[in-house]
Amino acid sequence: MYVAVKGGEKAIDNAHRLLGHDRRGDPEIAEISTEQIAGQLKLAVARVMAEGSLYDPQVASLAIKQARGDLIEAIFLARAYRTTLPRFGYSLPVETSRMVVERRISATYKDLPGGQILGPTFDYTHRLIDFGLAGETLPERPAENPAGLEPAPHVTGLLNDEGLIERNAARSDDPPRDLTREPLAFPAGRDLRLQNLARGDEGFLLGLAYSSQRGFGGSHPFVGEIRIGEVQVEFFAEELGFAVTLGRVQLTECEMVNQFKGSATEPPQFTRGYGLVFGQSERKSMSMALVDRALRAEDLGQDVTAPAQDQEFVLSHSDNVQATGFVEHLKLPHYVDFQAELGLVRRMRAVAAAARADEPEEAIPAEADDMTEDREAAE
Amino acid sequence: MSANAAAEAARPYNYAYLDEQTKRMIRRAILKAIAIPGYQVPFASREMPMPYGWGTGGVQVTASIIGPSDVLKVIDQGSDDTTNAVSIRKFFEKTAGVAVTTATTAASIIQTRHRIPETPLGAGQVLVYQVPIPEPLRFLEPRETETRKMHALAEYGLMHVKLYEDIAKHGRIAKTYDYPVMVGGRYLMDPSPTPKFDNPKMHRSPALQLFGAGREKRIYAVPPHTDVVSLDFDDHPFEVNKFDKPCALCGATDVYLDEVILDDRGGRMFVCSDTDNCETRRADGHRGELLGNEEPRA
Numbered sequence: 001m002y003v004a005v006k007g008g009e010k011a012i013d014n015a016h017r018l019l020g021h022d023r024r025g026d027p028e029i030a031e032i033s034t035e036q037i038a039g040q041l042k043l044a045v046a047r048v049m050a051e052g053s054l055y056d057p058q059v060a061s062l063a064i065k066q067a068r069g070d071l072i073e074a075i076f077l078a079r080a081y082r083t084t085l086p087r088f089g090y091s092l093p094v095e096t097s098r099m100v101v102e103r104r105i106s107a108t109y110k111d112l113p114g115g116q117i118l119g120p121t122f123d124y125t126h127r128l129i130d131f132g133l134a135g136e137t138l139p140e141r142p143a144e145n146p147a148g149l150e151p152a153p154h155v156t157g158l159l160n161d162e163g164l165i166e167r168n169a170a171r172s173d174d175p176p177r178d179l180t181r182e183p184l185a186f187p188a189g190r191d192l193r194l195q196n197l198a199r200g201d202e203g204f205l206l207g208l209a210y211s212s213q214r215g216f217g218g219s220h221p222f223v224g225e226i227r228i229g230e231v232q233v234e235f236f237a238e239e240l241g242f243a244v245t246l247g248r249v250q251l252t253e254c255e256m257v258n259q260f261k262g263s264a265t266e267p268p269q270f271t272r273g274y275g276l277v278f279g280q281s282e283r284k285s286m287s288m289a290l291v292d293r294a295l296r297a298e299d300l301g302q303d304v305t306a307p308a309q310d311q312e313f314v315l316s317h318s319d320n321v322q323a324t325g326f327v328e329h330l331k332l333p334h335y336v337d338f339q340a341e342l343g344l345v346r347r348m349r350a351v352a353a354a355a356r357a358d359e360p361e362e363a364i365p366a367e368a369d370d371m372t373e374d375r376e377a378a379e
Numbered sequence: 380m381s382a383n384a385a386a387e388a389a390r391p392y393n394y395a396y397l398d399e400q401t402k403r404m405i406r407r408a409i410l411k412a413i414a415i416p417g418y419q420v421p422f423a424s425r426e427m428p429m430p431y432g433w434g435t436g437g438v439q440v441t442a443s444i445i446g447p448s449d450v451l452k453v454i455d456q457g458s459d460d461t462t463n464a465v466s467i468r469k470f471f472e473k474t475a476g477v478a479v480t481t482a483t484t485a486a487s488i489i490q491t492r493h494r495i496p497e498t499p500l501g502a503g504q505v506l507v508y509q510v511p512i513p514e515p516l517r518f519l520e521p522r523e524t525e526t527r528k529m530h531a532l533a534e535y536g537l538m539h540v541k542l543y544e545d546i547a548k549h550g551r552i553a554k555t556y557d558y559p560v561m562v563g564g565r566y567l568m569d570p571s572p573t574p575k576f577d578n579p580k581m582h583r584s585p586a587l588q589l590f591g592a593g594r595e596k597r598i599y600a601v602p603p604h605t606d607v608v609s610l611d612f613d614d615h616p617f618e619v620n621k622f623d624k625p626c627a628l629c630g631a632t633d634v635y636l637d638e639v640i641l642d643d644r645g646g647r648m649f650v651c652s653d654t655d656n657c658e659t660r661r662a663d664g665h666r667g668e669l670l671g672n673e674e675p676r677a
Contacts, residue, residue: 009465012462012465076426080427082426083425083427084393084396084397084398181423183423183596185421186524312522312523321431322594325430325431326431326594328430328432332433332455333455333461334493334572335637335652336457336572336635337555337557337574339635339652340556340574340576341555341556344553348553351550
C-alpha cells in the first residue's frame with residue numbers, strides 16, 4: 001500500500017532522455033545549427049553573452065540550442081561554464097570613442113560630429129508580421145556609404161567642453177573591484193554597481209528604469225548618445241612590456257544626460273548615467289544607464305526614496321541566474337518543513353476550538369496536550 | 380599512467396568541478412568560519428552547474444573539502460532518494476570519482492538539505508548544510524547593512540521581540556523550522572530550514588558542521604563540541620516537535636516523521652523522514668504497525 005514518492009535515479013535519467021528528445025523536436029525537420037543561431041538570432045545570442053558575462057558567440061549559440069530557446073537557462077549555462085575558465089588577467093579599458101560605429105544616434109542634438117547613423121534598427125519599422133519571412137528570403141544588399149565614416153566624439157565630451165555636464169571621475173590607479181571574485185558588500189562603489197547592472201536581468205532593469213521615469217525616483221533623462229559597434233580589446237602583457245590586441249567585441253554604449261540642480265557649492269550641471277552591454281542591446285544599455293543614474297542619488301546628495309535608487313534592493317535582485325534559481329527552488333521537496341507547519345497549525349486550531357467549546361471559562365493559552373484525536377505531528 | 384590519472388586528464392573540468400584557486404578561496408572562508416563560530420563569512424560564491432537555491436552553497440563547500448578518500452552521503456528531507464539528493468550525489472560521483480553511501484555511519488561527508496540524520500554523528504564526520512537564507516534576522520530586517528551591524532553589536536533584541544510577539548499572539552513560539560540558535564554564546568545563527576526537532580543535535584556535536592549559502596555568498600560553521608542553544612524564555616522553554624505515533628514501518632518513536640496521505644478518505648500514516656535510519660532499524664528486526672509491530676529479540 002505504501003508507495004514512497006521518491007525521485008529515484010531511473011526517473012531522473014528518463015526525464016533527461018525525454019528532455020533531449022523534446023529539444024530535438026521532429027526528426028524529419030532539419031536540426032538547427034549553432035551557426036544559424038549565431039547568424040540569425042543575433043540579439044538572443046547578444047543577450048546570453050551580456051548576462052552570461054562571456055563574450056563567446058559560439059558558446060552562447062550552443063547554450064541557446066541546449067536551452068531550447070530559454071534565454072535565462074542559456075545565460076545560466078554560459079555562467080556555469082565561464083566560472084570554470086582560467087583567468088589570465090584584466091584587459092585594458094576599451095576605448096569606445098574609437099569604436100567602429102554601426103549605429104550611433106543622439107537625442108540631444110539634431111546633427112553632430114560623426115553624424116546620426118541609424119544602422120540596423122527596428123525603431124522605424126511598422127510592427128506588422130511579415131508573412132513573407134515564412135519562406136526563404138533573399139534580402140537586398142545594404143546600401144554603403146562610399147565616403148566612409150568620420151570620427152564620432154562622445155556627445156558628453158562636447159558638453160564637457162562647456163562645463164555643462166559633470167566630469168567623470170578621474171581614472172583611478174586602484175584596479176576596479178571584481179564582483180565575480182569577491183562577494184558584494186554595501187555600500188558598493190560605482191565600479192561594482194556598473195558590473196552588477198551589466199550582467200543584470202534586462203527585464204528587471206527595464207522595469208526599474210521605467211519606474212524611475214514614472215516618478216519613483218524622478219529622473220529627467222535625455223539620451224545623449226547610443227552607439228553600437230566593435231572595439232578592440234587589449235591586454236597589457238608584462239613579459240612583452242606593451243599591450244597586445246586580443247580581439248574585437250561588439251558593444252552597445254549609452255550615455256544618458258540627466259538634469260541636476262546646482263548646490264551652494266556647485267553651479268547647475270547635467271549629470272550622467274552610463275550603460276555598456278555586450279552585443280547589440282539598446283533596451284538593456286538604456287535601462288542600465290537610467291538605473292545607474294538612479295543609484296547615484298546618494299552620491300549626489302539626493303534623498304533615496306524609490307526602489308531604483310536603493311542599492312541593496314537593486315543590486316541584490318538584479319541577477320536572473322540567482323533569481324530564477326531561488327524562485328524555482330520552491331519546486332524542490334519541502335515535506336519536512338511543511339510537516340512542522342502542519343503540526344503547528346493543527347495544534348493551534350485545536351486550541352482555538354477548545355477555547356470556543358468552553359467559552360465562559362478561562363481564556364486561551366491552555367496547553368493542548370489532549371488532542372490525541374488530531375494526529376498532529378510537529379511541535 | 381594509471382586508469383585514474385587518465386580519467387583525470389580526460390576531464391574537461393577540474394577535480395570536483397571547481398578550479399583549485401576557487402577551492403583555496405572557499406577553504407579560507409571555511410577556516411575563518413570555524414574560527415568564529417556562527418559568524419557569516421562572505422565568500423566569492425561561484426556559479427555552479429545547478430541552480431541557485433538548489434544547494435549551490437553546500438555543493439561549493441563539499442567540492443572544496445572533498446578528496447578521493449572521502450565517502451559521501453547526500454540527503455534531502457532526510458532521504459537519500461529524493462531527486463535533488465540523487466542529482467548532487469551523482470554530480471560528485473562524476474566530477475570527484477568519490478565513493479558514495481547512504482549509511483550515515485559510513486560517510487565522512489554528509490551534505491544535507493532540511494534535516495540532520497537521526498544517527499548521532501561522530502568525530503571526524505563533516506555535515507554540510509545547504510542554506511537558502513543564512514541571515515536569521517532577514518525577515519525582521521531586510522537590509523544586510525543593518526543586520527551586519529546588529530551581529531557586530533550582538534544586538535538581538537529584535538528576535539526576542541518577535542518570539543515574544545508569537546507567544547502573545549499564538550500562545551507559543553510559532554516557529555517550527557529555521558528556529559534561531561545562539562552559537563558559542565555570541566552569534567545568532569540560522570540553522571537552515573531544518574525542523575526545530577533537529578536543533579538539539581547541533582549542540583556540542585562531535586562532528587564539524589559547515590553551512591554554505593551560494594546565492595547569498597555566505598559560509599558559516601559550528602566547530603565540534605560548540606554550544607548551540609535554541610532561543611527561548613524561562614516560562615516558555617524550547618521544546619522539540621513530538622509525534623503521537625511511532626513510524627509505521629520501523630516503530631521508531633524518537634524520530635522525525637513524514638506524513639503520507641494514503642487515500643482520499645483521510646487515511647494517513649507517519650513514516651521516518653530519515654530513510655537510512657528507518658532501513659537500518661528494519662534490518663535490525665524492528666517492525667512498525669504496517670509491518671506487524673514487532674521488536675527484535677534480544
